[in-house]
Amino acid sequence: MYSLADIIYRRMTETFGASDFLEPLFTIVSYLLPCIAILGIVSLISGALTLLERKISADIQNRIGPNRVGPFGIFQFIVDGVKLLLKEDIIPDAADKKLFRLAPYIVFSSTVLAVIVIPFGGPFIVADLNIGLLFIVVVSSLVVVGFMMSGWASNNKWALLGGIRSAAQIISYEIPVALSLLTVALITGTFSMQEIVKQQGLYPWQWFILHNPFTFIAFFIYFVSSLAEINRLPFDFPEAESELVSGYNTEYSGMRFGFFFVAEFANIFVSAALAAAVFLGGGNIGIDPYNSPLGYKLLMALVFFAKALSLCLVTIWVRWTLPRLRIDHMMSLCWKYFIPISVFCLVLTAAWLVAFKGNSVFWRIAG
Numbered sequence: 001m002y003s004l005a006d007i008i009y010r011r012m013t014e015t016f017g018a019s020d021f022l023e024p025l026f027t028i029v030s031y032l033l034p035c036i037a038i039l040g041i042v043s044l045i046s047g048a049l050t051l052l053e054r055k056i057s058a059d060i061q062n063r064i065g066p067n068r069v070g071p072f073g074i075f076q077f078i079v080d081g082v083k084l085l086l087k088e089d090i091i092p093d094a095a096d097k098k099l100f101r102l103a104p105y106i107v108f109s110s111t112v113l114a115v116i117v118i119p120f121g122g123p124f125i126v127a128d129l130n131i132g133l134l135f136i137v138v139v140s141s142l143v144v145v146g147f148m149m150s151g152w153a154s155n156n157k158w159a160l161l162g163g164i165r166s167a168a169q170i171i172s173y174e175i176p177v178a179l180s181l182l183t184v185a186l187i188t189g190t191f192s193m194q195e196i197v198k199q200q201g202l203y204p205w206q207w208f209i210l211h212n213p214f215t216f217i218a219f220f221i222y223f224v225s226s227l228a229e230i231n232r233l234p235f236d237f238p239e240a241e242s243e244l245v246s247g248y249n250t251e252y253s254g255m256r257f258g259f260f261f262v263a264e265f266a267n268i269f270v271s272a273a274l275a276a277a278v279f280l281g282g283g284n285i286g287i288d289p290y291n292s293p294l295g296y297k298l299l300m301a302l303v304f305f306a307k308a309l310s311l312c313l314v315t316i317w318v319r320w321t322l323p324r325l326r327i328d329h330m331m332s333l334c335w336k337y338f339i340p341i342s343v344f345c346l347v348l349t350a351a352w353l354v355a356f357k358g359n360s361v362f363w364r365i366a367g
Contacts, residue, residue: 121283
């Protein structure tokens with residue numbers, strides 16, 4: 001297994017020759033270039049999802065939506081970004097200025113770090129870590145630090161309440177998310193994202209969502225819990241506008257607010273991409289992702305993005321269809337139902353693997 005950084009490093013050594021003097025530079029450049037590309041891709045996808053959400057919400061509410069900037073309003077998210085860049089950056093006098101400035105960057109950086117180990121199909125992954133799945137779970141929890149920091153530093157009761165809510169909500173729902181992902185790790189015996197995708201196939205009955213009845217349940221627990229973890233309706237309590245003005249980002253303006261905004265929509269893509277890779281086969285089309293022509297590698301990336309963006313559409317559709325829950329109902333759903341059920345799925349997946357020697361339910365039907 002190798003990653004995009006490994007490919008760049010090998011090409012540089014072939015072009016310029018191996019050298020102890022140039023090796024540190026080659027290593028830095030081979031990781032820096034994919035990271036810059038990922039940063040651009042995340043920003044572009046986040047902007048496109050903002051436009052998509054506004055279009056879908058308009059259709060659901062029988063409105064037109066953005067239609068002035070560019071054909072069918074497709075450049076609206078670019079105008080929104082320029083507007084945020086030009087807005088005045090205001091910091092309240094009573095705020096903790098250092099923490100106030102730092103919080104948006106922590107939230108945004110946690111999202112970008114998660115993207116590093118997402119397999120985009122074929123060899124298109126920045127770093128294929130052997131603990132990739134655990135890495136995503138860990139770095140995604142950093143967002144809690146940013147939300148709490150922004151709420152505390154704002155010196156605003158609404159922002160503080162939003163930060164406290166986000167900490168309680170995200171930390172709680174990380175448990176069923178992690179347990180749901182562990183059901184797949186039990187099957188594969190690895191945390192490498194590339195290896196998890198490789199052990200699936202082109203057809204739905206080769207995906208881990210249909211490996212056994214318990215991974216099927218685990219997928220839906222993961223998907224619903226991920227909505228809570230990224231603060232999407234019906235779980236958007238940290239920034240509930242009818243209760244907390246805007247929650248943890250109430251005092252933010254300009255591009256600092258923009259970082260929260262971009263991170264929110266980037267997290268939609270990250271959670272959908274993780275579900276696509278772990279449960280829905282990722283970009284696997286039944287062909288070796290490393291020893292195949294470029295056209296097939298691009299096709300793998302296209303398949304992956306089709307699956308991930310389909311889940312993004314479902315996330316947006318849910319946001320504009322369901323009303324917000326009560327916060328006590330939301331916490332009860334996690335601790336009384338999702339955590340016990342996810343533990344149940346994990347234990348019974350292990351029992352399934354022992355009983356049927358690791359084979360899927362379709363193997364049992366065919367056998």
